[in-house]
Amino acid sequence: MHHRRSSRTHERRAQIAGVSDLFEYAQRQAPPTIDEELWSVKVVRKKTGLSRASVYKYMALGLFPRQRHLGPGRVAWRASDVRAWIESRPE
Numbered sequence: 001m002h003h004r005r006s007s008r009t010h011e012r013r014a015q016i017a018g019v020s021d022l023f024e025y026a027q028r029q030a031p032p033t034i035d036e037e038l039w040s041v042k043v044v045r046k047k048t049g050l051s052r053a054s055v056y057k058y059m060a061l062g063l064f065p066r067q068r069h070l071g072p073g074r075v076a077w078r079a080s081d082v083r084a085w086i087e088s089r090p091e
Contacts, residue, residue: 023040038068038076 058064
């Protein structure tokens, strides 16, 4: 009988610990949201008015945000980086 009570007590303590961990996790503040939107070169060209060649030329010169490699033959730019670049341009 003692063994059975010990087993129940252990199970109950494990449940309480699990609930406590879950409560602690739920109370954490969410990280700030980040603009995760990614733009293809086609969208970048449309938004900036630059040709594909100009996008890559400016990037090589350090005058345009770097692309992100998504996989074999796939690249994109963070929309927030391109928007910031557009806003920084003289009109």
